[in-house]
Amino acid sequence: MKEKRDSALDYQKKNRRKKIRTVGQFAILLFVGILLYLAVFDTKRYEEADRSQWQNEKGFIALSYFGVGRSGTSKLIAKEHLDEQLQALRQQGYVTISQQDILDFYKKQKPLPEKALFLAFEDGRNDSHLFAQPLLEKYNYKATALTYANKMGNSDNKFLQPKDLLRMQENGFWEMGTNGYRLTYINIFDQDGRFIGVKDENELPTKNHVEYYNHYLMDFIRDNNMIPVEDRAQMEARITHDYKEMNQIYTNSLGFVPNVYMIMHANTLNQGMNRLVSKVNDANIRQMFAMHFNREGNAFNSSQNSLYDLSRVQPAPYWYTNHLLMKIQKDTQQKMKFVQGDEQHAEQWERLSGAEEFKENKIVLTSPPGENGMLYLRDSEKSQDVKVSAKLEGNVVGKQSIYLRYDRQKDSFVRLTLHDNEWTIEQKKAGSAITELSTSKLSEVQWKPEDLAYDKATVYSKAQTEAGAPKEEEGYPINIQNSRQIDIVVRGDQLTVSVDKQMLIDKQRIDGTIVKGGVALESEYSKQNKKDDIYDAVFTDVNVIAVANKSSAKENVLYRNSYTGFEKVVNVIKKASSATIDWVIETF
Numbered sequence: 001m002k003e004k005r006d007s008a009l010d011y012q013k014k015n016r017r018k019k020i021r022t023v024g025q026f027a028i029l030l031f032v033g034i035l036l037y038l039a040v041f042d043t044k045r046y047e048e049a050d051r052s053q054w055q056n057e058k059g060f061i062a063l064s065y066f067g068v069g070r071s072g073t074s075k076l077i078a079k080e081h082l083d084e085q086l087q088a089l090r091q092q093g094y095v096t097i098s099q100q101d102i103l104d105f106y107k108k109q110k111p112l113p114e115k116a117l118f119l120a121f122e123d124g125r126n127d128s129h130l131f132a133q134p135l136l137e138k139y140n141y142k143a144t145a146l147t148y149a150n151k152m153g154n155s156d157n158k159f160l161q162p163k164d165l166l167r168m169q170e171n172g173f174w175e176m177g178t179n180g181y182r183l184t185y186i187n188i189f190d191q192d193g194r195f196i197g198v199k200d201e202n203e204l205p206t207k208n209h210v211e212y213y214n215h216y217l218m219d220f221i222r223d224n225n226m227i228p229v230e231d232r233a234q235m236e237a238r239i240t241h242d243y244k245e246m247n248q249i250y251t252n253s254l255g256f257v258p259n260v261y262m263i264m265h266a267n268t269l270n271q272g273m274n275r276l277v278s279k280v281n282d283a284n285i286r287q288m289f290a291m292h293f294n295r296e297g298n299a300f301n302s303s304q305n306s307l308y309d310l311s312r313v314q315p316a317p318y319w320y321t322n323h324l325l326m327k328i329q330k331d332t333q334q335k336m337k338f339v340q341g342d343e344q345h346a347e348q349w350e351r352l353s354g355a356e357e358f359k360e361n362k363i364v365l366t367s368p369p370g371e372n373g374m375l376y377l378r379d380s381e382k383s384q385d386v387k388v389s390a391k392l393e394g395n396v397v398g399k400q401s402i403y404l405r406y407d408r409q410k411d412s413f414v415r416l417t418l419h420d421n422e423w424t425i426e427q428k429k430a431g432s433a434i435t436e437l438s439t440s441k442l443s444e445v446q447w448k449p450e451d452l453a454y455d456k457a458t459v460y461s462k463a464q465t466e467a468g469a470p471k472e473e474e475g476y477p478i479n480i481q482n483s484r485q486i487d488i489v490v491r492g493d494q495l496t497v498s499v500d501k502q503m504l505i506d507k508q509r510i511d512g513t514i515v516k517g518g519v520a521l522e523s524e525y526s527k528q529n530k531k532d533d534i535y536d537a538v539f540t541d542v543n544v545i546a547v548a549n550k551s552s553a554k555e556n557v558l559y560r561n562s563y564t565g566f567e568k569v570v571n572v573i574k575k576a577s578s579a580t581i582d583w584v585i586e587t588f
Contacts, residue, residue, distance in 0.1 A: 044137045044171060045171045045172055046136075046140060046142055046171060046172030046173045047140050048172075049095055049113065051101075051110075053113075054110075054111040054112055054113050054114075055111050055114065056111050056112040056113055056114050056115075056116060057109070057111050057112075057303060058302060058303060059112075059116075059300055059301050059302040059303055059305070060097060060102070060105070060112055060116035060117065060118055060300075060301055061094075061115075061116070061117055061118070061299040061300055061301070061313075061328060061331070061332060062117075062118040062119075062120070062293065062299060062301060062310065062311065062312035062313070063117065063118070063119055063120070063299065063312060063313055063314075063315060063324075064119075064120040064121070064122055064146075064262065064293070064296075064312045064313070064314050065077055065082070065120070065121050065122065065128070065132075065314065065315060066121075066122050066123055066314060066317075067121065067122070067123055067125045067127065067128045068082055068121065068125075068127060068128045068130075068131040068132050069127055069131070070127075070131065072317050073317065074317065074479055075317060076125075076127070076128075076317060077315065077317040078317070079131040079132075079135075081317070081319075081320075081321070082131070082132065082135060083135055083138075084321045084339070085315070085319075085321050085324050086135055086138075086139050086141060087139065088321045088324075088325060088339050089117060090139045090141075091337070092115060092325070092336060092337060093114065093115045094115040094116070094117040095113040095115065095116060095117065096116075096117050096118070096119050096141045096142040096143070097112055097113065097116045097117065097118055097142075098142055098175060099144065099175055099177075099259045099260055099290070099291070101116075102118060102291060102307075102310075103259075103290055103291065103307070105303070106303075106305075106306075106307050107307075109303075115334075117141075118144070118312070119141060119142070119143040119144070120143060120144040120145075120146055120177060120260070120262070120293075120312070121143055121144070121145055121146065122146045122179055122262065122314075123146065123147075123148070123159075123179065124145060124146060124147030124148060124151055124159045124160045124179075125158060125159060125160070126157065126158060126159060126160055126164070127158075128145070129145065129160060129164070129168065129174075133168075133173065136173040136174075137173065141173070142172065142173055142174070142175065143173065143174060143175070144174070144175045144176065144177040144260055145160065145165065145168060145174050145175070145176060145177065146176075146177040146178055146179045146258075146260070146262055147159070147160060147165070147176070147177075147178055147179065148178070148179055148180060148181065148182060148183060149178065149180070149181045149182070149245065149246040149249040149250055150181055150182045150245075150249070152249050152250070152253045153249075153253060162253035162254055165254060166254065175258075175259075175260075176254065176256075176258040176259075176260075177258045177259070177260035177261065177262065178246065178250070178257075178258045178260070178261055178262075179261075179262050179263075179264050180217070180242070180246065180261070180263060180264055181242040181243070181245050181246040181249075182200070182216060182242070183200075183201040183215075183216075183264060184198065184199070184200045184201065184215070184216040185198070185199050185200075185201070185204065185210075185213045185214065185215065185216070186198045186213070186214050186215070186216055186218075186219060186221050186222075187212070187213065187214045187219060187221065187222045187226070188204075188210055188212065188213045189210075189211055189212040189213075189460075189465040190209045190210060190211055191209055191210075191211045191468055191469040192468045192469075193211075193465050193466045193467065193468045195223075195224035195465075196210070198221065211465075211468065211469045212460045212464065212465055213458070214265075214458050215264050215265045215268070215458070216242065217239050217242060217263065217264075217277075217281055218265060218268050218269075218273055218277065218458060219273065219274060219277055219458075220235050220274065220277065221235075221238075225462055226460075226461065226462040226465065232276055235276070235277065235280070236276075236280045239277070239280050239281060239284070240280065240284060243284040243285075243287075243288060246288070247288060257288055257289070258289075259289060259290040259291060260289065260290070260291055260292075260293065261285060261288070261289040261291070261292045261293070262292075262293040262312070263281070263285070263292065263293075263294060265458055266293075266294065266295055266296035266297075267294075267295050267296055267297065268458050268459075269281055269282070269294050270282070270294070270309070271295075272459045273458070273459060282308070285308060286308060290307070291307045291308065291310060292307070292308040292309070292310060293310045293311065293312050294308065294309050294310065294311075295309065295310070295311040295312075296311065296312055296313065296314055297311065297313065297531070298311045298313065298331050299311070299312065299313040299327065299328050299331040299332065300331045300332045313327060313328075313331070315327075316479060316532075317479075318395060318479055318481060318536070319536065320357060320359075320364045320366065320536045320538075321339045321357065322338045322339055322355040322356075322357055322364065322366040322536075323366050323534055323536050325337075325338055325339070325355070326338075326355060326366055326367075326368065326369065326534050327369075327534060330369045330534075338355035338356075338357075338366075339355075339357050340356065340357060340358065341357045341358035341359045342358040342359070345358035345363075345561055346358050347378075348377065348378055348559055349363075349375045349376065349377055349378065350375065350376045350377075350378055351374075351375055352374035352375065352376055352520075353367075353368060353371065353372060353373050353374045354366050354367050354368055354371075354372070354373020354374060354375075354523060355373065356373070356375055358561070361540055361541055361561050361562055361563050362393075362538055362539065362540045362561075363375070363521065363538070363539040363540075363542060363561065364536055364537070364538050364539075365521055365522070365523040365536070365537045365538075365539070366523065366534065366535070366536050366537075367523045367524050367525060367534055367535045367536075367537070368534070369533045369534055370525070370533040371524070372399075372522055372523065372524040373522065373523040373524070373535075373537070374520060374521070374522045374523075375520060375521045375522075376406070376408070376518060376519075376520045377518055377519040377520065377544060377558065377559055378518075379518075379558070380518030380519040380544065380558050380559075381407075381516060381517050381518035383546035383547075383556070383558060384405070384515060384516065385489075385490060385491045385492065385546065385547040386404060386489075386490060386519060386544060386545065386546055386547060386558070387487075387488070387489045387543075387544075387545045387547050387555075388402055388404065388486075388487075388488045388489075388519060388542075388543070388544050388545075389485070389486065389487045389488075389541070389542075389543045390402065390485075390486055390539045390540065390541060390542040390543070391483050391484065391485050391486070391539070391540040391541050392418050392483070392484045392486055392537070392538070392539060392540075393481065393482070393483045393484075393538040393539075393540050394481070394523070394535065394536055394537045394538040395478065395479065395480065395481050395482075395535070395536070396420065396421050396445050396476045396480045396481065396482050397420055397475065397476055397477075397478045397480070397526045397528050397529050398419070398420075398523070398524070398525055398526050398529070398535040398536075398537065399417055399418070399419040399420075399522070399523065399524040399525070399526060399535065399537070400417070400418045400419070400521075400522070400523060400537040400538075400539070401415055401416065401417040401418075401521070401522035401523075401524075401537075402415070402416050402486065402488060402519070402520075402521060402522075402539075403415050403517075403519065403520035403521070403522065404488060404490045404495075404517070404519060405490060405514050405515065405516060405517035405518075406517040406518055406519070406520045407430070407514075407516050407517035408517070410430035410431075410517075411428065411430065412428055412429050412430045412513070412514050412517065413427070413428055413514070413517060413520075414426070414427050414490060414495060414510055414514060415427070415428075415522075416486065416488060416497060417522075418442075418484060418486070418499075419526060420475060420476070420526050420528055421441060421442050421444075421445055421476060421482075422439065422440065422441050422442065423439065423440060423442055423499060423504065424436060424438070424439040425437040425438045425439070425495070425497060425504070425505065427510050427511055427514060428514075429511045429513045429514055430513065435511075437495075437505070437508060437510070438504065438505055438508070440504070442484065442499060442500075443500070445476060445480060445482045447476070447477070447480045475528050478528070478529045478531065478532070483540070484499055484500055485499065485500050485501065486498075486499055487499075487501075489547065490510070491547055493509055493510055493511075493512050494507040494508065494509060494510070495507070495508050495509075495510050496508075519544050519558070519559075521537065521539055522537070523535050523536065523537030524537075540562075541561070541562035541563075542559060542560070542561050542562070543557070543559070543560050543562055544557070544558040544559040544560070545557055545558065546558055
């Protein structure tokens with residue numbers, strides 16, 4: 001009898017597990033089905049703006065992202081950061097414009113929206129479309145997808161194929177553009193002046209050893225003495241052949257040639273390159289395309305620009321939202337409303353210059369162009385002896401500073417600055433110049449060759465190649481990031497500083513007149529970065545504590561944004577899960 005009951009119970013358990021498994025499988029199938037439906041039968045459509053309300057006759061900005069990734073890389077912006085940037089642009093009032101809007105603006109003098117944005121994604125990557133599409137729908141933004149013609153119809157699933165591109169246009173969020181026929185480098189020399197010659201992008205998996213190069217359409221092909229190995233007719237035939245191949249591939253694959261061209265490499269055509277090479281490129285471009293974004297570095301295009309000499313900004317993956325807004329403000333001279341983040345944390349600080357964002361456990365302090373950004377911790381001057389700890393996580397090339405006893409009236413302070421992987425400790429007493437207490441290089445920052453910001457010279461001489469890498473270009477690539485743990489204690493007339501748990505100075509005496517003042521943070525760009533004079537200093541897990549003295553045994557927290565308790569555990573799990581997903585994507 002007992003055996004029958006046990007058997008019946010086992011059967012019921014098995015039946016229950018089977019039902020649960022069936023329900024689970026059905027839920028998974030339903031979820032996959034919904035995803036497939038959204039991918040194939042997505043009914044969201046781009047809503048056209050009311051152009052009758054447009055009155056802008058001045059111009060527009062153009063932004064072009066290299067690519068979008070799930071978590072971001074040295075070359076791909078993280079989808080989360082792209083979302084934040086597009087949201088900020090939307091809140092500023094920016095409306096995306098189409099290619100036809102630009103043509104009408106220049107050819108028919110038709111106005112644009114007050115804040116007009118031309119948005120593009122270069123390189124024709126699948127992941128850019130995957131992660132950007134939901135954001136275009138979210139903000140009702142239109143974008144141009146730029147591709148390479150020789151990627152059409154090949155077996156590399158990293159790139160969008162003709163069927164994908166044609167489908168992308170159906171709901172109005174996407175238009176087509178091109179970066180050219182191929183990405184090939186010519187006249188390559190390494191850091192020691194050795195000649196490498198001509199290589200396709202796939203033949204240069206790591207480019208950290210490359211010092212000089214040119215793009216395929218940017219020069220005569222030359223030998224190791226920089227003497228052309230082709231005459232003018234051969235050069236013109238070679239370059240024209242690339243444009244003809246591009247034309248044929250797009251016509252056969254898409255049924256049309258895109259209107260927009262963004263040549264590789266920007267800022268070269270008609271800007272220092274060989275006049276004969278410029279001429280043949282320009283003739284082919286004007287014959288094939290309706291407009292050409294030839295330049296990079298300035299976001300604004302005015303009504304005085306030419307359709308064949310337009311400019312765009314390529315936001316770097318490491319730019320925080322305020323960095324982009326600061327750049328647009330610089331280029332357009334239009335006042336921007338910067339992103340602030342957590343209001344409760346923001347209330348504890350006074351902005352002296354720049355723009356600050358309080359994001360999770362980070363304070364991101366963005367400097368104005370060519371100047372310094374600065375924050376002052378309110379009421380911190382009430383505590384003479386303090387302990388400050390933080391991780392400094394901005395780019396290696398740049399300046400991040402922490403001030404102690406900063407007296408704003410007397411302009412006196414003690415300051416630690418991390419700049420270009422060196423630390424400097426200084427003091428300044430009222431009415432005197434800054435005095436250096438200590439300085440030294442920090443331990444080497446480890447970075448991978450694929451992290452290199454590949455932006456070398458394109459106009460060069462034989463003498464330059466023989467000399468190898470110029471000394472002024474030594475140092476870290478401008479896009480390399482790092483984290484340094486900083487701990488500072490000032491008590492009485494003594495200062496103690498450690499970096500990454502290594503003591504730098506221990507109870508060093510400071511000037512006895514520097515006794516009052518609060519805590520401040522500072523960011524500033526490095527002159528080593530010749531491309532960008534805006535810098536994001538990143539202060540993570542900031543703790544400012546009033547040090548106990550004889551009259552008080554209790555330490556007082558003046559400011560803290562670090563995770564604690566359960567919040568810290570959740571953050572660790574979140575990071576581990578994200579890293580695991582990234583590993584699976586990269587591996588499989």
